[in-house]
Amino acid sequence: MTTAAPAFDFAVAADRMATVVAGIGDDQLTGPTPCPGVPVGALLGHVAGLTEAFRQAATKEVSGSQPPEVAASELPADWRTLIPARLDALVAAWREQAAWAGETEAGGVTAPAPAMAAVALDELVIHGWDLARATGLPYDVTPGELEVLEGFLAEMPAEGTPGLFGPVQPVAADASRFDRVLARTGRRADWSA
Numbered sequence: 391m392t393t394a395a396p397a398f399d400f401a402v403a404a405d406r407m408a409t410v411v412a413g414i415g416d417d418q419l420t421g422p423t424p425c426p427g428v429p430v431g432a433l434l435g436h437v438a439g440l441t442e443a444f445r446q447a448a449t450k451e452v453s454g455s456q457p458p459e460v461a462a463s464e465l466p467a468d469w470r471t472l473i474p475a476r477l478d479a480l481v482a483a484w485r486e487q488a489a490w491a492g493e494t495e496a497g498g499v500t501a502p503a504p505a506m507a508a509v510a511l512d513e514l515v516i517h518g519w520d521l522a523r524a525t526g527l528p529y530d531v532t533p534g535e536l537e538v539l540e541g542f543l544a545e546m547p548a549e550g551t552p553g554l555f556g557p558v559q560p561v562a563a564d565a566s567r568f569d570r571v572l573a574r575t576g577r578r579a580d581w582s583a
Contacts, residue, residue, distance in 0.1 A: 396484060396485060396486075396487065396489070396490055397490065397504055397507065397538075398507070398511065398534060398535075398538055399481070399484075399485065400480060400481045400484050400510070400511065400514065401481050402532055402535070403511060403514040403515050403518065403531075403535060404477040404478070404480060404481045404514060405477075406518055406529070406530075406531075407437070407473075407477055407514050407517075407518040407521075408473070408474045408477050409527075410518050410521050410522045410525075410527050410529065411434065411437070411469075411470070411473050411474065411521070412470070412474075413525065413527045414430060414434070414521065414525050414527075415525075418430050418524070418525045419431035419434070419465070421524055421525070421583055422524060422583050423520045423521065423523070423524040424519075424520045424523055424524065424577050424578075424581045425460060425520055426556075428460050430521065430524050430525060431465040432460065432463045432464075432465065433460065433463070433517060433520060433521060433524075434463075434465050434469055434473065434521070435463030435464050435465040435466065435469070436460045436463040436517070437473055437513075437517055437521075438463075438465070438466055438469055438472055438473050438476065439463060440510075440513050440517075441473065441476035441477055441479075441480050441514075442476050442479075442480075443496045443497055444480055444484075444496055444506070444509075444510035444513070445476065445479045445480040445483045446496070447489075447494040447495060447496040447503070447506045447507075447510065448480070448483035448484045448486065448489035448494070448503075448507075449483050449486075449489065450488075450489075450492075450494055452495050477514075480510070484507060484510070489503060489507070490503050490504055490507065491503060494506050496509070496510070505542075508538055508539075508541070508542040509542070511535065511538055511539065511542075512539055512542055512543070512575075515531055515535055515539060516539075516571075516572070516575050516577070519531075519572065519577075520577075523581055523582075524583060530568075531568050531571075533567075536567045536568060536571060539571050540567070540570075540571060543571060543574040543575065546558075546574060550576050555574070555575045555576045556575070556576020556577070557576055558573055558574055558576065559572075559573040559576060559577065559578050560573070561573045561579075565579070566579075
């Protein structure tokens with residue numbers, strides 16, 4: 391099997407997500423997020439699950455299980471240590487050249503490994519923003535992350551993808567690149583609780 395060099399590294403996005411997770415107070419777990427009907431705690435539960443699912447995608451472990459709906463995700467009791475540990479494991483798994491070769495599976499979807507990596511980066515960056523925005527924490531992204539996300543989101547239909555993205559939102563002519571990325575995922579950069 392031919393292996394491909396890693397196209398990008400998850401470390402910055404994972405570190406940023408870990409920082410956001412560490413900054414969330416217990417009193418914020420029931421608060422709203424930019425994901426309609428999904429409180430902070432459920433979104434953290436989703437992050438706990440997706441980090442493991444995308445680690446398994448990198449290592450080509452196929453669990454065959456379907457993740458719960460985001461709104462129904464349960465927050466593990468040890469989330470404060472579990473999520474950072476899973477983020478570290480995800481970063482390490484995608485640093486292996488073999489992770490980028492062939493096809494892989496996550497959440498019942500099979501795709502070429504580089505495409506699945508783009509989905510994983512999207513999940514980390516966008517849900518990191520969701521959590522930061524919901525809890526009043528600072529958040530920024532790198533130009534390299536924006537480049538990957540712009541390429542990934544260019545293929546998404548404007549009407550959205552049920553269970554993944556809402557319809558594309560309008561943006562001002564002078565909107566930042568990240569605001570445009572958020573709009574492609576159905577989010578408004580000016581969302582507030």
